Amino acid sequence: MSAQGNQAVLDIRGLVKSFGALRATDGVSLQVRPGEIHALIGPNGAGKTTLVAQLSGQLQPDEGEIVFMGQAINAVSAHARVGLGMVRSFQITRLFKSFSVIDNVALAVQSLQPQRGSLWRSVAQDRAVYEKAAGLLQEVGLAERADELAPALSHGEQRILELALALATEPKMLLLDEPMAGTGPEESQRVVELIESLRRDRQMAILLVEHDMDAVFRLADRISVLVNGALIASGSPDEIRKDAQVRAAYLGDEVASPAGASA
Numbered sequence: 001m002s003a004q005g006n007q008a009v010l011d012i013r014g015l016v017k018s019f020g021a022l023r024a025t026d027g028v029s030l031q032v033r034p035g036e037i038h039a040l041i042g043p044n045g046a047g048k049t050t051l052v053a054q055l056s057g058q059l060q061p062d063e064g065e066i067v068f069m070g071q072a073i074n075a076v077s078a079h080a081r082v083g084l085g086m087v088r089s090f091q092i093t094r095l096f097k098s099f100s101v102i103d104n105v106a107l108a109v110q111s112l113q114p115q116r117g118s119l120w121r122s123v124a125q126d127r128a129v130y131e132k133a134a135g136l137l138q139e140v141g142l143a144e145r146a147d148e149l150a151p152a153l154s155h156g157e158q159r160i161l162e163l164a165l166a167l168a169t170e171p172k173m174l175l176l177d178e179p180m181a182g183t184g185p186e187e188s189q190r191v192v193e194l195i196e197s198l199r200r201d202r203q204m205a206i207l208l209v210e211h212d213m214d215a216v217f218r219l220a221d222r223i224s225v226l227v228n229g230a231l232i233a234s235g236s237p238d239e240i241r242k243d244a245q246v247r248a249a250y251l252g253d254e255v256a257s258p259a260g261a262s263a
Contacts, residue, residue: 156187
């Protein structure tokens with residue numbers, strides 16, 4: 001079943017995950033709609049990464065249900081979830097450091113295709129793979145760095161390359177886990193503009209976990225706030241800004257007006 005109209009791309013229903021006495025995910029329910037950027041925010045230790053790990057298949061929830069594109073996926077492996085179109089980026093960039101920028105993307109492109117002989121040999125010989133990889137680098141603004149080794153990129157550029165790898169898998173939804181982590185102001189702005197372009201040009205659903213409140217309030221259509229494993233609020237950016245409980249628990253007074261949104 002495909003997500004159409006207002007049907008949620010992702011529907012999280014009463015998700016629970018405990019580690020001993022600690023309930024890291026405490027009955028979380030939320031939806032991400034088609035073409036929507038839904039931000040998940042909260043203080044350190046709130047359970048955001050634990051929740052995303054359950055969505056992507058790295059962790060199995062104790063209770064509750066994850067429905068993606070109308071299909072219950074609790075029993076679906078992490079790898080198979082990528083095949084269904086749910087792709088996660090990580091807080092720590094994961095690249096092949098000894099490969100060029102375009103080789104990294106080409107390998108991600110080829111991961112969708114049936115293997116023909118040696119992995120490395122077939123990538124090197126497959127012109128269509130490299131044409132698609134080049135197009136993705138053009139889309140994310142790294143075309144001029146294609147032939148450089150991945151470590152030659154700045155940290156922010158490596159985060160952008162990681163997004164290109166995610167796009168190479170032809171996702172229907174991206175789980176972005178702190179894509180601005182460790183970036184400076186200019187690089188953070190570049191990542192924000194790229195995420196905006198994905199919504200505009202690809203109409204892609206995105207669940208965004210991010211500490212940069214300027215980026216969150218600029219990008220998000222809706223925001224959910226997680227504290228101690230439980231959602232305390234979910235709504236439009238303006239509703240979250242004005243929510244006294246959210247401000248007391250996490251945001252503080254800096255975001256009381258639209259001009260200030262740093263935390």
